[in-house]
Amino acid sequence: MPTLELNRDDRVIAGVCAGIAKQLDVDANVVRLLFAVLALAGGAGVLLYFALWAYGSGRRFILVAVLAVLALAALLDTLGLSTPAVIGATLVVAGLAMVLRRGGSVRAGGSLPFRAAALMMIGAVILLSHTGSTRPFIGPGAAVGMLLLIVGPWVWRLQEERGEKIRLEERAAVAARVHDSVLQTLALVQRHADDPVRVSALARRQERELRRWLYGSGVTETASLADALADAAADVEELHGIRVELASAGDVPLDERVGQLVLAAREAMTNAAKYAGVSEVSVYAEVTASEIEVFVRDRGAGFDRAAVPAGRRGIAESIEARLARAGGSASVWSETGSGTEVELRLPR
Amino acid sequence: MRRRVFLVDDHVLFRAGVRGELSTVAEIVGEAGSVAEAVPQIKELDPEVVLLDVHLPDGGGEAVIAGVAQERPGVKFLALSVSDAAEDVISVIRAGARGYVTKTISTEELGDAIERVAEGDAVFSPRLAGFVLDAFAAGERVGGDAELDVLTPREREVLQLIARGYRYKEIAARLHLSIKTVEAHVSSVLRKLQLSSRHELTRWAAERRLI
Numbered sequence: 304m305p306t307l308e309l310n311r312d313d314r315v316i317a318g319v320c321a322g323i324a325k326q327l328d329v330d331a332n333v334v335r336l337l338f339a340v341l342a343l344a345g346g347a348g349v350l351l352y353f354a355l356w357a358y359g360s361g362r363r364f365i366l367v368a369v370l371a372v373l374a375l376a377a378l379l380d381t382l383g384l385s386t387p388a389v390i391g392a393t394l395v396v397a398g399l400a401m402v403l404r405r406g407g408s409v410r411a412g413g414s415l416p417f418r419a420a421a422l423m424m425i426g427a428v429i430l431l432s433h434t435g436s437t438r439p440f441i442g443p444g445a446a447v448g449m450l451l452l453i454v455g456p457w458v459w460r461l462q463e464e465r466g467e468k469i470r471l472e473e474r475a476a477v478a479a480r481v482h483d484s485v486l487q488t489l490a491l492v493q494r495h496a497d498d499p500v501r502v503s504a505l506a507r508r509q510e511r512e513l514r515r516w517l518y519g520s521g522v523t524e525t526a527s528l529a530d531a532l533a534d535a536a537a538d539v540e541e542l543h544g545i546r547v548e549l550a551s552a553g554d555v556p557l558d559e560r561v562g563q564l565v566l567a568a569r570e571a572m573t574n575a576a577k578y579a580g581v582s583e584v585s586v587y588a589e590v591t592a593s594e595i596e597v598f599v600r601d602r603g604a605g606f607d608r609a610a611v612p613a614g615r616r617g618i619a620e621s622i623e624a625r626l627a628r629a630g631g632s633a634s635v636w637s638e639t640g641s642g643t644e645v646e647l648r649l650p651r
Numbered sequence: 652m653r654r655r656v657f658l659v660d661d662h663v664l665f666r667a668g669v670r671g672e673l674s675t676v677a678e679i680v681g682e683a684g685s686v687a688e689a690v691p692q693i694k695e696l697d698p699e700v701v702l703l704d705v706h707l708p709d710g711g712g713e714a715v716i717a718g719v720a721q722e723r724p725g726v727k728f729l730a731l732s733v734s735d736a737a738e739d740v741i742s743v744i745r746a747g748a749r750g751y752v753t754k755t756i757s758t759e760e761l762g763d764a765i766e767r768v769a770e771g772d773a774v775f776s777p778r779l780a781g782f783v784l785d786a787f788a789a790g791e792r793v794g795g796d797a798e799l800d801v802l803t804p805r806e807r808e809v810l811q812l813i814a815r816g817y818r819y820k821e822i823a824a825r826l827h828l829s830i831k832t833v834e835a836h837v838s839s840v841l842r843k844l845q846l847s848s849r850h851e852l853t854r855w856a857a858e859r860r861l862i
């Protein structure tokens with residue numbers, strides 16, 4: 304705020320005019336003349352003089368403000384504005400002054416002094432209702448405006464908080480997921496650092512799980528043939544340290560019969576891992592309009608079915624009989640030295 | 652002769668790994684981690700084969716192909732990814748890649764794949780074969796009729812065997828064909844996949860995205 308020093312050496316009344324003249328570097332008599340003219344305007348000059356005197360001698364701000372406002376009112380009244388309009392304008396100015404003094408802000412999170420805003424509102428309503436031409440709308444308009452001012456920031460903040468909450472929940476879900484899977488796997492990898500086969504099996508299984516989570520059906524529990532086969536493949540990889548190359552075309556939801564098919568496929572993969580002596584097994588599942596086919600193939604040792612001892616029931620019991628019960632069929636092709644392929648069929 | 656290969660992948664560690672693995676079978680002429688880095692370098696270096704990640708930070712592998720193809724039509728692209736999303740893989744193929752292999756592929760097989768792609772053939776991993784069968788099956792269900800929109804029974808047979816893990820040589824023996832004929836069938840499928848403009852492929856991709 305600019306300072307005003309009363310000039311007591313060159314005073315006529317209290318030294319206000321001389322003080323202003325000194326501040327502005329003009330002749331004191333010019334200022335006195337101006338005040339005299341203003342005094343004619345409903346006494347505005349006199350009131351202003353008192354206001355400035357109060358200001359210059361360090362009186363309470365409210366006194367200064369009231370006197371200044373009264374001076375302004377007197378001036379405007381003289382210029383032809385009706386008294387209520389002047390009061391309205393005064394209230395608007397006072398409200399604005401209050402907002403500025405309190406460092407109010409209309410930005411989100413800023414503090415808007417509501418009392419000052421209300422003061423401005425009331426002032427505006429009075430001013431408009433005595434000058435404008437759309438009187439009937441002013442009352443309701445003011446009410447709506449007030450409501451917006453009060454409710455708006457609150458709704459805004461609520462919205463922000465909701466978005467923040469959703470973000471936090473998402474983050475927590477991702478963190479939980481990463482902890483349950485990736486971090487556990489990393490821990491296992493560290494523990495088995497000297498066992499490359501196991502480490503790569505762990506890495507592959509984790510990769511599959513993550514991928515299915517990112518791009519797959521999104522359901523945590525296994526819900527489809529392709530997902531169940533991926534699970535079975537990952538289990539076999541982990542247990543036996545081989546790689547299962549899995550491909551599929553089409554998919555069906557998992558039910559009891561399809562579950563049996565998956566178990567049979569898993570058995571075929573396990574057999575390949577145990578007996579074929581290879582590092583990779585290929586699995587392909589295709590769903591057509593009439594049936595589901597799963598192929599499990601390796602390029603390993605192969606075997607002669609007739610030479611398999613009767614005690615080894617893997618193929619007969621776990622694969623063929625299982626599928627027969629589910630209404631499907633299995634066939635095994637194998638040749639010593641060039642590998643094995645198990646073909647599983649299940650009508651839909 | 653070793654093939655001149657360019658590597659595009661946003662994982663520095665993976666690039667280093669491939670570089671080391673391939674050093675005996677190919678000459679890595681350059682590498683990049685984003686579309687913006689890759690396009691000008693590929694144009695300048697003019698490699699025979701670009702190993703291309705499906706997902707890149709500033710756009711997919713498609714963006715690299717689109718940026719290069721016009722000026723350097725001789726450059727062949729082979730998609731190399733861990734991505735499981737069928738529609739992403741199919742769209743890179745449709746953009747012009749001549750094959751797709753997964754990152755778990757052995758060095759020897761990757762060397763073969765690079766050689767094959769450089770020769771102008773297509774390279775279908777079992778997984779890609781499955782995706783393609785799925786895509787065309789979706790079209791056939793709704794009755795695609797144009798020549799480009801359906802697979803011939805032979806092409807279907809070849810793709811199914813690829814998906815089951817058979818190599819070209821094994822497929823040829825099983826179907827009593829020459830290896831050249833098997834390759835021709837695969838190339839024909841690739842051509843159909845890239846040229847077919849039918850809505851079903853797009854719809855198939857859209858449906859998969861929704862699942």
